[in-house]
Amino acid sequence: MTENILEVKNLVKRFDEKVVHRDISFFLKTGETIGLLGNSGTGKSVLLRSLIGLEQIEGGEILFHQQRIDHLSEQQLYPIRTKISYSFQNAALFDSISVYENIAYPLFEHSRLTEDEIKVKVRNILKTVNLEQAIDLMPSDLSGGMQKRVGLARSMVLSPEIMLYDEPTAGLDPVNIEMVLDIMNRFKKQGLSGILVTHDIPAAKKICDRILILKDGMIGFTGTVEEFENSKDPFVQSFLGQ
Amino acid sequence: MMIGHIEKNLKILGELVMLSKDFFYCMFTRPFYWGRLFEQIIQLGVGSLSITIVIGIVTGLVMTLQFGYGLAKFGGTLYVPAIVSLSLMRELAPIFTSLLIAGRIGSGISAEIGAMNVTQQIDAIRALGTNPIRVLVVPRVLSTVLALPLLTTLSAFMGIIGGFSIAYAEFAMPPGFYINKVLSTVQFTDVFGAMFKTAFFGFNIAIIACYRGFQTKEGTKGVGEATTWVVVTTSIIILVSDFFLSKLLILLFD
Numbered sequence: 001m002t003e004n005i006l007e008v009k010n011l012v013k014r015f016d017e018k019v020v021h022r023d024i025s026f027f028l029k030t031g032e033t034i035g036l037l038g039n040s041g042t043g044k045s046v047l048l049r050s051l052i053g054l055e056q057i058e059g060g061e062i063l064f065h066q067q068r069i070d071h072l073s074e075q076q077l078y079p080i081r082t083k084i085s086y087s088f089q090n091a092a093l094f095d096s097i098s099v100y101e102n103i104a105y106p107l108f109e110h111s112r113l114t115e116d117e118i119k120v121k122v123r124n125i126l127k128t129v130n131l132e133q134a135i136d137l138m139p140s141d142l143s144g145g146m147q148k149r150v151g152l153a154r155s156m157v158l159s160p161e162i163m164l165y166d167e168p169t170a171g172l173d174p175v176n177i178e179m180v181l182d183i184m185n186r187f188k189k190q191g192l193s194g195i196l197v198t199h200d201i202p203a204a205k206k207i208c209d210r211i212l213i214l215k216d217g218m219i220g221f222t223g224t225v226e227e228f229e230n231s232k233d234p235f236v237q238s239f240l241g242q
Numbered sequence: 243m244m245i246g247h248i249e250k251n252l253k254i255l256g257e258l259v260m261l262s263k264d265f266f267y268c269m270f271t272r273p274f275y276w277g278r279l280f281e282q283i284i285q286l287g288v289g290s291l292s293i294t295i296v297i298g299i300v301t302g303l304v305m306t307l308q309f310g311y312g313l314a315k316f317g318g319t320l321y322v323p324a325i326v327s328l329s330l331m332r333e334l335a336p337i338f339t340s341l342l343i344a345g346r347i348g349s350g351i352s353a354e355i356g357a358m359n360v361t362q363q364i365d366a367i368r369a370l371g372t373n374p375i376r377v378l379v380v381p382r383v384l385s386t387v388l389a390l391p392l393l394t395t396l397s398a399f400m401g402i403i404g405g406f407s408i409a410y411a412e413f414a415m416p417p418g419f420y421i422n423k424v425l426s427t428v429q430f431t432d433v434f435g436a437m438f439k440t441a442f443f444g445f446n447i448a449i450i451a452c453y454r455g456f457q458t459k460e461g462t463k464g465v466g467e468a469t470t471w472v473v474v475t476t477s478i479i480i481l482v483s484d485f486f487l488s489k490l491l492i493l494l495f496d
Contacts, residue, residue: 054365074373081371092366094358106370109273154370 002029005065005193006051006084006162012059013043013050020046022217024060028162033184033194035204035225037239038214044197045089047214048164051195052084053077064162082110085160089167091151093139099126100135103154110158125153129183145176152183156192163187163194169203181206201239205229213239254453261375261453265383268376278381286347286382287389291396293346297338298397302330302404310413319413323423326405327398331432335398337484340443343390344476348451349469351382355455356465364456374456383448390444391437398436431495439487446483447476 004027011024020043028034038044049055051062053072062070069080093102103122107113113121126132129149139147148168155163168184169177177200184207188194198204204211204225211228213221213236221228221236228236305326313319355378358364367374402424409415451472458464 049365052369054368074368078371078373081369086366086369088362088366088369090362092362094363094366095361096354106372109370109372158371 002031003065004028004063005030006195007063007066008051008060009063010060011047011050011057011062013046013055014058019217021050021057021214024214024217024219026212026219026222028193028195030161030193031188031191032209033188033196033207035208035211036195036197036214037199037201037204037211038220040199042214043217044214045166048086048166048195048197051164052081052086054086082106082158083160084162084164085155085158086164087148087152087155087166087168089170091139091147093147093150093154095139097138098135099131099137099139099142099150102139102150103157106154106158121157125157126150128156128186129153130179143176145172145179148172148176148180149183152180152187156187161193163192165194165196165198167198167200168196169198169200177203257457258449258453261379261456262449264375265379265449268373268380269384273376275377275381278377279384282381282385283389286350286385287393290343290346290389290393293342294339294393294397295400297342298330298335298400299404301334301338301397302326302401302406303408305329305334305401306405306408307412310409314413319415320419320423322409322413322415323405323420324427327402327424327428328432330401330405331398331428331436333484333488335394335401336436336440336443337480339394339397340390340440340447340480341477343386343393343444344447344480345473347386348447348472348476351448351451352455352458352468352472353465355452356458356468359456359458360461360464379449379452382452383445386444386448387441388444390440390447394436394440395433431491435491435495438491439484442483442487443476443480446479447472450476450479 006028008027009025011021012019013021024047026034036044036047046055050057053069053074057070060070061068064080064084069077072080094105100119100122103125104118107118107121111118123132123135126135129152131146131149131153134142134146134150139150142150152168165184168180172180181203184194184196188207196204196207208225210222210224212219215221215235221231221233223231229240231237306322309322309325310319313321355364358378364374367377406417406420409420410417454468454472458468
């Protein structure tokens with residue numbers, strides 16, 4: 001039986017008086033990708049950020065390989081963040097350094113590879129996102145789609161166990177969407193687990209094994225893609241209509 | 243209203259103390275980014291050389307001109323080298339250079355870190371398992387603490403050279419006399435005092451600029467507000483703390 005690589009139990013998140021998540025519980029199995037849907041402002045990205053401690057939670061538990069990580073200090077979370085990687089909506093590339101330096105950054109920080117070995121590794125990861133030719137360019141020289149692919153490459157370069165995708169297809173043209181989805185599918189086939197936050201229902205259906213929908217600070221729906229598509233619940237159907 | 247204002251400022255002070263604590267922790271623990279430190283020294287220090295030299299020379303020129311004509315009325319032109327060199331080394335060079343650095347480097351640091359914050363680059367540093375204080379704050383604060391005293395010394399030196407040229411050209415003061423007067427007036431403790439003060443100012447400028455950068459919200463508007471806040475706050479801190487530091491140095495060395 002596949003183990004739960006990540007588990008969230010009764011998570012509570014508030015911003016001052018505003019309760020974003022009142023009771024969120026779900027799990028992610030090894031090799032599985034789940035889609036996290038919800039209307040704007042329901043806290044999808046906040047939930048994703050909370051999973052790796054970029055946001056402090058006010059209650060509940062987050063378990064990675066059955067070990068609690070929600071109470072860890074920032075310092076203790078650093079090694080966890082090399083195993084649970086985050087792909088930002090806007091790619092969040094370091095704009096003062098080149099594509100090579102962006103992708104090499106985590107390798108210089110966390111690996112004992114030589115500079116030559118790092119160069120080879122960066123070239124290889126860029127090949128997987130079809131951007132080998134962009135290695136010496138600056139982020140400002142790249143289109144939005146290319147930036148997202150570089151961001152994916154940077155998140156993948158340490159070979160994480162889980163990838164958190166924050167709206168990877170938002171703002172992209174259909175060609176770039178297909179490219180990004182293709183890359184995500186390849187990562188999935190390599191055994192990478194993932195959580196995809198998106199408004200892009202076709203993308204979620206294409207990539208995900210299960211769908212979770214946030215509603216009123218809780219999980220309003222959870223089920224397989226098939227159950228999602230066949231649901232008679234008007235709330236779920238409102239997403240299918242998008 | 244008043245209590246709210248005090249509370250807000252105490253909160254800022256507390257957060258600054260915490261950031262300073264984290265800075266010292268990161269400075270004395272591994273990994274230390276030597277490359278980033280040298281990069282910052284070149285960017286912040288070497289990049290400020292030309293403006294520092296200009297300010298130093300011009301201050302020396304103007305001071306000598308004003309004191310030269312002012313003291314000539316009382317037959318005191320001979321005191322010009324001592325007055326100019328001492329005031330440059332003790333007060334004018336440290337204050338002018340620090341205010342200049344607060345404007346140039348302080349605003350630059352807060353704008354850069356602020357822009358990184360609003361574009362989630364700081365989050366990306368954290369998400370990649372690295373510490374933004376180690377990566378961004380330590381090199382910037384340390385480079386400012388190291389560069390500002392050196393820039394100040396250079397500024398004072400250029401001011402003395404400026405004074406020398408005007409004293410010779412305008413008041414026909416013999417070069418040997420001017421140099422002797424400067425060397426016998428300016429003591430090691432004056433140079434040390436200037437470096438000590440400016441190291442303190444440099445720390446404040448950079449740590450406050452980094453702090454405000456991390457607090458920046460609301461996009462480009464927030465970045466603009468942050469830079470203004472940093473220049474105003476650090477300028478006030480430099481001017482006010484200069485009085486107390488000068489008093490302390492006089493008590494210790496005079």
